[in-house]
Amino acid sequence: MEWREGLRNWGRCAIGAVIAAGGMLASGQAWAACTTRSQPYPAWPAPTIVQTLSVAQAKQFVADHTGLQTKWLGPTSGPKAVAGPVTIAWVADQGYSTYNGWGNGVRDATKALGWTFRAFNTRGTMAGELAAEYQALAAHVTAIITPDDAHALQKPIQEAVKGCIPVVGIHATAFPGPAPDLGLYDNIASSAAEIGESQAAYVIAMSDGAAHDIHMVDNSFAIARFKAKAATTPIINCKGCKFLEMVNVPIGDLAQRVGPATSGLLARYGSSWWMTTCCDDYYPYVASTLRAAGVPFDKVKLIGADAPPSAYELIRKGEYEVATVPEPSTLFGYEAVDAVVRAMAGQPPAQWVQPTYIRTRENVDQEGGKSNELVPSNNFACHYLNIWKGTNNPC
Numbered sequence: 474m475e476w477r478e479g480l481r482n483w484g485r486c487a488i489g490a491v492i493a494a495g496g497m498l499a500s501g502q503a504w505a506a507c508t509t510r511s512q513p514y515p516a517w518p519a520p521t522i523v524q525t526l527s528v529a530q531a532k533q534f535v536a537d538h539t540g541l542q543t544k545w546l547g548p549t550s551g552p553k554a555v556a557g558p559v560t561i562a563w564v565a566d567q568g569y570s571t572y573n574g575w576g577n578g579v580r581d582a583t584k585a586l587g588w589t590f591r592a593f594n595t596r597g598t599m600a601g602e603l604a605a606e607y608q609a610l611a612a613h614v615t616a617i618i619t620p621d622d623a624h625a626l627q628k629p630i631q632e633a634v635k636g637c638i639p640v641v642g643i644h645a646t647a648f649p650g651p652a653p654d655l656g657l658y659d660n661i662a663s664s665a666a667e668i669g670e671s672q673a674a675y676v677i678a679m680s681d682g683a684a685h686d687i688h689m690v691d692n693s694f695a696i697a698r699f700k701a702k703a704a705t706t707p708i709i710n711c712k713g714c715k716f717l718e719m720v721n722v723p724i725g726d727l728a729q730r731v732g733p734a735t736s737g738l739l740a741r742y743g744s745s746w747w748m749t750t751c752c753d754d755y756y757p758y759v760a761s762t763l764r765a766a767g768v769p770f771d772k773v774k775l776i777g778a779d780a781p782p783s784a785y786e787l788i789r790k791g792e793y794e795v796a797t798v799p800e801p802s803t804l805f806g807y808e809a810v811d812a813v814v815r816a817m818a819g820q821p822p823a824q825w826v827q828p829t830y831i832r833t834r835e836n837v838d839q840e841g842g843k844s845n846e847l848v849p850s851n852n853f854a855c856h857y858l859n860i861w862k863g864t865n866n867p868c
Contacts, residue, residue: 507637509615513658514821517650520666522699523673526707531677538671538831542840542849545856545868547825551811552818554861559588561813562609564619566597570782571802572620574846575643578806579618585858586810588615595621602626610636616813618806620644623655630656639816641809644800647696649826659812659822663800663829665696669703671798671829672749672776679774679795680747682713687738689720689731689750689759697751700778704749717742724754731758736766744768753777753784753797760793768793780832782845788834796833799847807857814861 526534561583565572576592583590591614593605602621606629609617616639623630623645630640639658646652649662676684686708690701701719709716720738722730735758738746744766748759756775763773770792777784780799787794804827812822830840830847841848855868 508819509637509639509817510819511634511637511639511658511816513634513651513653513656515651516653517648517824519648520664520703522666522703522706523670524706525710526670526674526677528677528682531674531682531707534670534674535678535831538674538829539833539836542828542830542851545851545853546828547808547851547853547856548811548823548860549856551823551860552815552820553863554586554588554814555817556587559586559616559817560591560612560614561588561810562591562593562612562614562617564593564602564605564609564617564621565595566601567592567594568597571779574802575620575805575809578803579809580806581803581854582807582810582857585854586861599625603629606630606633610638614638616641616816618643618809618813622646623652623657623660627656639813641812641816643805643809647699650824651822658816659809661805661808661812662826663798664826665699666703667826667829668778668798669700669705669749670707671831672704672778672796673707675776675796675831676708676747676749676774677711677714680714682711684708684711684747685715685717685742685745686747686749687717687720687742689722689734689748689755691724691751692721693723694751700751708749717746722755724752727754727758731755732762735759735762739763739766739768745772747774747776749776750778752779753781753794754779756787756794757783760787763793780845780847784832785837785842785845788832788837791834796831798829799832801827801849802841802846803848804853807853811857811860 563576563579565576580590593609595601595605618641620643623642633640634656642657642660644662646655646660649660652660676686688701688705691697708714720734722734756777773793775794777797780797784797815822852868
């Protein structure tokens, strides 16, 4: 299509056009010198999977990861944010609750700096993602922040990088940190290894090292396979535990296949076991099958990850799901904006990852839980604003 080819051409020649025009875009943003670094720095080392956890180690891990997250462990220094006209593009499906939480953080951080926030709605389709990315490029934004799969968006991402527009992902690829092979200046995410370790620690600790565990996964996703290995390895190596089975059910087939798969597990192993999983989306279907089979709520124990509202509901009701490992909502948005601030200063993103939090019935309403999200109580917004504005306000 002519309009898309035009945008591709824009990505290749925008800098030269700006130089010819005196180094300024219509929005007033300087581009000629490409002072904003868009080329990613080298990737961080891959997370390491914990091989073993004793019962004592597991119980200490759970104690450390179920308490209030009041301590700020993130950056305490960095470049000040520029005061000039800056526009941040949030490219995401505006109808998905998890994305909305991250987007709210991007919006709040952007507006706190006096910058402009623009949302581009992908409407949850691949065609919509590509269209929204090109719309952001056409708007000459300063940076793009997106949770969409970076592997599928390589053309617009690489054009953004060539046009001095850094692209920051939130779960746009598997691991946190820069992804130079994908053109991501930074990718904001929890440690997949620590998410799995959190699940394993909870199972080992709460069963006193005697759990019989099953893991449900979608093997078509590399990150899901990695989480599965991280969640099951300590249980496999736990002397008193028994790992029963790895169950592969594609995410796209949940409604059709989780019920029969769960019935098969009940037939093979009875009605007393633990289950871990890559994501909580499986559990409404697992719980429905268990209810229909008359399994008491305290016999099967489900430990999830990601924590959509359905997980909070099951945990609050005490219906099979006993714990989940959520990821932060608005904090991730602030982290992404911090990466943009550092890119504009030509600096690498801050190398840190927020520790995991294990959500249980005992702490379900803490740390943002009343709103069915994880918002650490470490005053992260205050800490970031101190860096960006060069202030020293108490946090």
